[in-house]
Amino acid sequence: MSHSVFAYPYFGVFMLFVITFIAFGLTLFIQRKLSTRFASKNREKLKLAQYECGVIPNKQQNRISSRYYIMALLFILFDVEIIFMFPWAVDFKILEMFGFAEMLIFIFLLSIGFIYAWRKGALQWQSLK
Incomplete structure (x- = not known):
């Protein structure tokens, strides 16, 4: 057994990757x-409208605020x-007082950014002006 499949430790991971890639491709194709084949071919005007019920929208903005x-950047x-x-x-027990001081500095800087x-x-969310 000088050159068996088990001589390469990552061969199983490679095969799992290949099988996953093939299964994903087949699933997508199917x-x-x-x-x-089974999608509805009904192309009447009401089904192609933006909303099927409710008030017809006037004009929507093309720009996103x-x-x-x-808000997303601040959240992240x-x-x-x-x-x-x-x-x-x-x-925390390993870092002791040095780690505690570092975290206080970190929370202080985080608080400064939040206050800013x-x-x-x-x-x-909405400006009051």
Whole structure:
């Protein structure tokens, strides 16, 4: 057994990757064929309308407000910073007073960023002006 399959430790991972890739491709192919065969071909005007019931919309804005992007960026920023606190909490006994001081500095800087965003009005959904 000098050159067996077991001589390569990642051969199983490679085969799992290949099988997964083939299964995904086959599933996608079968789904597309079945959906084109069984999809409804009803093209009446009401079904192609934007809404099937309710008030007909007048005109929608083509621009998305920048507040969505700012709110999403702030959420990701604070969420990622909070995630950094979990390893600290796990190793709190090992880090002792040095780790505690580092986390106080981290929370202080995080608070400064939060207060800055708050004062700039980035957390207000609608402006009051």
